[in-house]
Amino acid sequence: MRNPLPEITDRLKAPSSLPKGAAGIWREIVDALAADHFGPQDRHHLAAYCHAAWRHDREVARDKRRMGASDPVVIADQIRIMARLGPQLRLVPSSRIEPRTAASSNRRAATELRPSSASQAGPDWRSELH
Numbered sequence: 001m002r003n004p005l006p007e008i009t010d011r012l013k014a015p016s017s018l019p020k021g022a023a024g025i026w027r028e029i030v031d032a033l034a035a036d037h038f039g040p041q042d043r044h045h046l047a048a049y050c051h052a053a054w055r056h057d058r059e060v061a062r063d064k065r066r067m068g069a070s071d072p073v074v075i076a077d078q079i080r081i082m083a084r085l086g087p088q089l090r091l092v093p094s095s096r097i098e099p100r101t102a103a104s105s106n107r108r109a110a111t112e113l114r115p116s117s118a119s120q121a122g123p124d125w126r127s128e129l130h
Contacts, residue, residue: 012038015047022047022054029091037090045085052081 014026026046030038038046056078063070087095 011035012040012043012046014050015043018047018050019054021058022050025050025053025057042089045089049082049085049089049091052078052085056082 011030014023014030018026029046029050056075059070059074059078086092090096
């Protein structure tokens with residue numbers, strides 16, 4: 001049976017200026033997501049994210065090799081960069097949820113979790129604490 005969707009091989013390429021380790025992280029991220037997840041406008045943000053992840057990994061590895069030899073400022077800076085850019089690049093699951101879907105899911109969960117009457121809720125556990 002033939003695949004009805006053509007295979008997209010035109011994935012965003014890593015900039016040549018990225019170090020080898022950061023380029024590897026780039027490939028992991030780009031290959032793990034849908035081919036159309038990133039556009040050319042995402043190139044610089046993704047490069048900054050990959051570079052930060054690579055520097056963070058290097059610093060953590062250095063700390064493991066030499067017991068406490070890492071620079072906590074470098075680690076904190078890289079974490080801050082990744083935390084800021086991750087959602088912007090839609091790398092974290094919560095940033096890939098459409099706002100409408102999230103709102104309706106929250107409303108649905110609130111009604112499903114709310115007891116229909118006080119009698120079904122059972123005794124209040126807080127009353128037994130006194």
